[in-house]
Amino acid sequence: MAKAKALTKRRKAVVNTRKITKTMELVSTARFKQSFNRIAGARPYRDTLTEMLRDLAAADLGVAHPLLERREPPKHVTLLLLTANRGLAGGFNSNLIRLARSRAAELHAGGAAVDLHVVGKKGIAYFRFVREAIAAGYTHFGDRPSYAEVEVLADELMAAYAAGRTDRVEVVSQRYESAGVQRPWLEGLLPLATPTAGAGAKSSGRTVDYLYSPDATTLLRQLLPAYFKTALYHAFLENVVGEQRARMVAMKNATDNAETMITTLTRLYNRARQAQITNEISEIMGGVEALK
Numbered sequence: 001m002a003k004a005k006a007l008t009k010r011r012k013a014v015v016n017t018r019k020i021t022k023t024m025e026l027v028s029t030a031r032f033k034q035s036f037n038r039i040a041g042a043r044p045y046r047d048t049l050t051e052m053l054r055d056l057a058a059a060d061l062g063v064a065h066p067l068l069e070r071r072e073p074p075k076h077v078t079l080l081l082l083t084a085n086r087g088l089a090g091g092f093n094s095n096l097i098r099l100a101r102s103r104a105a106e107l108h109a110g111g112a113a114v115d116l117h118v119v120g121k122k123g124i125a126y127f128r129f130v131r132e133a134i135a136a137g138y139t140h141f142g143d144r145p146s147y148a149e150v151e152v153l154a155d156e157l158m159a160a161y162a163a164g165r166t167d168r169v170e171v172v173s174q175r176y177e178s179a180g181v182q183r184p185w186l187e188g189l190l191p192l193a194t195p196t197a198g199a200g201a202k203s204s205g206r207t208v209d210y211l212y213s214p215d216a217t218t219l220l221r222q223l224l225p226a227y228f229k230t231a232l233y234h235a236f237l238e239n240v241v242g243e244q245r246a247r248m249v250a251m252k253n254a255t256d257n258a259e260t261m262i263t264t265l266t267r268l269y270n271r272a273r274q275a276q277i278t279n280e281i282s283e284i285m286g287g288v289e290a291l292k
Contacts, residue, residue: 174242
């Protein structure tokens, strides 16, 4: 009877776990749809800005800007790592951390100093655990980063680059390619590279003549920082989509595993109960025979 009771208790615990994982799967699905809609809402602005900069670059205006200045080889690199504030998302956080550490080691081997900026409690907790110093940590973005919040960080990065305190800014984030494909991605954001055909919005194949008001230099001085902020904001949005998608998959797998375990435990309980009943019948029959 003890074995049957233990199996019953264990099965009840797994059933409760399945309820939790199923609920988390449904919540992650809803958050995934919301975050994906935010990307869809931001994409027209990003694509239009990219197309405009590509057309201006094709005009070869010869405009100089601090964000376009290249310093090779870089002596100092700012590496921005985007992780999540919560776990239970499979290998989402660990894959991003692995890529960031690999890139930092590569930069150190090349003789560059690296300042690691980490977004998300999971990334910060990891580097504290391994006792590796980080230049800055951010936990306030969450799974609904606003443009205003990202703009503050973008202004800090642009100011550091323009002042020469860093020679390159790179970001490690999760890139969302499709519902079935998300992967860690390393992208260089500074110095800015003028968009080319095939980058961002698709080229329409048309030639555009612009009338500048104010002049092209003043216009690009406004557009280039906006382009950098938009690129960084889009990296945040894609990272959130990847996080929610990874959590959906992880919770679905956990739910499926719980259902399999429940089936197995139910089968074991039935066998244990059957053996117990058979044993009790045997004892009864033995007692009857002893009374004859």
